[in-house]
Amino acid sequence: MAAGNHTAVAEFVLEGFSEDLWLWGLLIALFLLLYLTALAGKSLIVAAISLSPGLHAPMYFFLAKLAILDIVCTSMILLKLLESLVVWVDIISCGGCLAQLFFLTWFLGAELLLLTAMAFDCYVAICWPLCYSTIMSRPLCALLASAVWTVSVINASVHMGLMAQLTFCGPNHIWDFLCEIPMLLLLSCSPAALNKVMIIIAAVCFGMVNFLLTLASYSCIVASVLHKRSAEGKRRAFSTCSSNLLVVTLYYSTITYTYILPGSGTSMEKSKVVAVLYTVVSPALNLLIYTLRNKDVKAAFRKLAPSSW
Numbered sequence: 109m110a111a112g113n114h115t116a117v118a119e120f121v122l123e124g125f126s127e128d129l130w131l132w133g134l135l136i137a138l139f140l141l142l143y144l145t146a147l148a149g150k151s152l153i154v155a156a157i158s159l160s161p162g163l164h165a166p167m168y169f170f171l172a173k174l175a176i177l178d179i180v181c182t183s184m185i186l187l188k189l190l191e192s193l194v195v196w197v198d199i200i201s202c203g204g205c206l207a208q209l210f211f212l213t214w215f216l217g218a219e220l221l222l223l224t225a226m227a228f229d230c231y232v233a234i235c236w237p238l239c240y241s242t243i244m245s246r247p248l249c250a251l252l253a254s255a256v257w258t259v260s261v262i263n264a265s266v267h268m269g270l271m272a273q274l275t276f277c278g279p280n281h282i283w284d285f286l287c288e289i290p291m292l293l294l295l296s297c298s299p300a301a302l303n304k305v306m307i308i309i310a311a312v313c314f315g316m317v318n319f320l321l322t323l324a325s326y327s328c329i330v331a332s333v334l335h336k337r338s339a340e341g342k343r344r345a346f347s348t349c350s351s352n353l354l355v356v357t358l359y360y361s362t363i364t365y366t367y368i369l370p371g372s373g374t375s376m377e378k379s380k381v382v383a384v385l386y387t388v389v390s391p392a393l394n395l396l397i398y399t400l401r402n403k404d405v406k407a408a409f410r411k412l413a414p415s416s417w
Contacts, residue, residue: 117278119200119201119202119280120280120281120282120287121280121281121282122198122200122282122284123198123282123380136190136193136194139190139193139388140190143182143186143187143190146178147179150178151179153171154175157169157172157175159408160408162407163405166244166249167229167230167233169253170222170249170252170253173253174219174223174226180215181211181215181387182387184208184211184212185208185212185387188208189285189286192285198285202276205282205292206268206272206287208286208287209267209268209287209289210267210268211264212286212387213264213268214260214261214263214264216314216363219359221259221314221318222256223355223356223359224318224322225253225256227321227322227325227326228325229244230325230326231326231329234329234333235328235329267303267306271292274292274298275298276292278295278297280295282295284380284383285383286383289307290307315360315363326353355390358386358390358393362382362386362390363386
């Protein structure tokens, strides 16, 4: 298929990292370590939550869903990155690029929705402790989880469908190590007004609305904690929610940089670092944040581990 006097692009060239041999080997070791750490850690979290009756609370229900989501999308992104680093091939087919875009968009949307649900759960636990079991019932948790998967999949499908209708006729060089909507729109040689409108709608719904809901939840939590007379109660309440707040801050800051700021000039190089933060580093950090700071999860790990450990 052709667009004007140009031939449609059938594959894209991804911009990798440094070609320096020493740094190349270091990057392979680093990304492999991050992937294995995230994979093993998330699998342990899912196993611990599934097998430990004490971790069947709504908070851990959502944490297990977050771990599964991280496993799927981290595997999709890091395995392709490791392949390109090992075999020195930075080419991805148009279909493969769209598939990667779908999973990445699904991952980002579902992650933001899950973090909002976890903030609401934290709000109910601290501000309405006597009504917690009634409000955060199993049917409501199942409904929230179903809504997260459904809304995020629909959003990702719409974006992928719109991107599939665009024509790419060169250049085919993506200045990143993965396929993202902003970068692909820069390479389109056909009208993309509808795509940009959908990006704005998604940014409002997934970004602004989720951020405001999360901010409202934590504002109510802080106000409630400050009214507690017990210093121990304040400490436990802040400890419970500080982990969620740290993840939320990292996610919103990196995604805002990627999808709001223009990808031009020196920001092209910076965008790779930002992409690594929210696709690779953040899922690995989630493991440390939700386990090392949570005595219930650590206790579940000790019960699952052999006595020789």
